[in-house]
Amino acid sequence: MPPPSADAITALAETVDAALVETLTCELVEQPSVNPGGTEGAAVAVLARACREVGLAVTTTEVAPDRPNLLATLGESAPAPGLLFLGHTDVVPTGPNWTGDPFVVRRDGDLVIGRGAADMKGGLAAVVAAMAALSRAGEFGITLSGLVSLLATVDEEEHGLGVRAVVADPPPHDYAGCIVAEPTSLQVVRGCRGASYLQIEVTGRAAHSGRPSDGRSAIEAAAAVVWLIGRDQAEMAADPEPLLGFGTWNIGVIEGGQGINIVPPNCYLGVDRRLMPGESVTAVADRLAGQITAAGIDGDGIEVTVTPTMEMPGFATDAEAPLVLAAAAAVEQSGAATSIGGWSAACDGGFISRDLGVPTIVLGPGDINNQAHQPDESVSLTELVTAARAYVRTAVALLADGS
Structure with a gap:
């Protein structure tokens, strides 16, 4: 069978329904699904209804009460691996400084404004519209x-309960590639750093501040741990790699002590460590614990424990992978400029790449840096439609018989 003509692919991409994209984006935004809060159920119900209305087969699986994952599929069986789109239905809390209700959609010209418009309910709507168009490929x-x-x-x-459930019980299909529809401003992201959290607990011995030598200061020991982390950061920064740079530390929380006149017997550090592809939070924690012992920080009345509490893996897909090249060409053929590179943010795609072995990219409408997680979050309707058309073209490039 000859490959589909450029005219046929263009005609199929042009069937993307802009009204569907706009309506579904607005309906999803108006279902808050704030995390923490565990309230994704109503948003998933809206998404499931929309998927069924365009002819997709839908299954939902609760991973916690009122927290269902959704799998929507076009087609019943196929002779070759398919294409997986990945997204999430939760949004971050609204925070201050909104100029209107975050969950009542407003329009400002081409912009759709509301919490989750960019991250990433608009991306979900673009995928549904693309799959609706692909259902007409035979025409x-x-x-x-x-x-x-x-x-x-x-x-x-927050903690990736949904994707962890997926990799523990994968979908019953094979995929040649995965596109995460997070907001990248339509840039093709072929690699992401991962994210991890660690809790560092330091215990010492309380004493009267008039005789501090009778005690062991947990805060002073924690300060020494902070210095070690800073040294490790500097060493990583001195040897960056071309795509993703280097792993980073952020000490986000410090709590400790009982009073100004008491030698502090406890101190807590809450730490974020961005992971490079192939790194694990367990290895990072073990390495830091070893450095703490080697530096003589623990012992003699001081105890330090380093406990990993969350891990989202990083990933890197080869620059010449068919998925990468097809997606970049699809964006350009859809009328937008793009580039191929890496991303400092983390996403669920790392699990799909690491645990399921599926080549993965991130490609979606909206601006992760200037819109996501911010007041008056917005996304361009034009960009949403362009993303949907690029998704159609990518699917055809990868999956069409004869191509």
């Missing part, structure tokens, strides 16, 4: 050799 003489699926997970913004 344009295009046959897809693999299934196209949307996986929408819960709890991406």
Whole structure:
């Protein structure tokens, strides 16, 4: 079978329904699904209804009460691996300085304004519209050799309960690639750093501040740990790698002590460590614990424990991978400029890459740096539609018989 013509692919991409993209984005935004809070159920119900209305097969699986993952699939069976789209249905809390209700959608010209518009309910709507268009591929003489699926997970913004459940019990399909529809301003992201959290507990011995030598200061020991972390950061920064740079530390929380006139017997550090592809939080924690012991910080009345509490893996996909090249060409053919590179943010795609072995990229509408997690979050409707058309073109490039 000859590959589909450029005219046929363009005609199929042009069937993306802008009204569907706009309506579904607005409906999803107006279901708050704030995390923490465990309230994704109503948003998933809206997404499931929309998927069924365009002819997709939908299953939902609760990973916690009222926190269902959704899998929507175009096609019943296929001879070759398909294409997976990945997104999440939770949003971060609103915070201050909004100029209107965050969950009542407003329009400002081309912009759709509301919490989650960019991160990432607009991206989910663009995927649904793309899959609706792909369901008409046969009308344009295009046959897809693999299934196209949307996986929408819960709890991406906090602990990854949704994607962890997915990799523990994967979908019953094979995929040649995964596109995470997070906001990248339509840039093709082929690699992301991961994220991890660690708790560092320091215990010492209380004493009267008039005789501090009778005690052991947990805060002083914690300060020495902070110095070690700073040294490690400087060493990593001195040897960056081209795509993603280097891992980073952030000490986000310090709590300790009982009073000004008491030698502090406890101190707590809450630490964020961004992971490079292939790194694990367990290895990072073990290495830091070893450095603490080697520096003589613990012992003689001081005890330090380093406990990993969260890990989201990083990933890197080869620059010449078919998924990467097809997605970049698809964006350009859809009328937008793009580039291929890395991302400092983390996302669920690391689990799909690491645990399921599926080549993964991040590509979506909206600006992660200037819109996501901010007051008056917004996304361009034009960019949403362009993303949907690029998704159609990517799927055809990867899956069309004869291509």
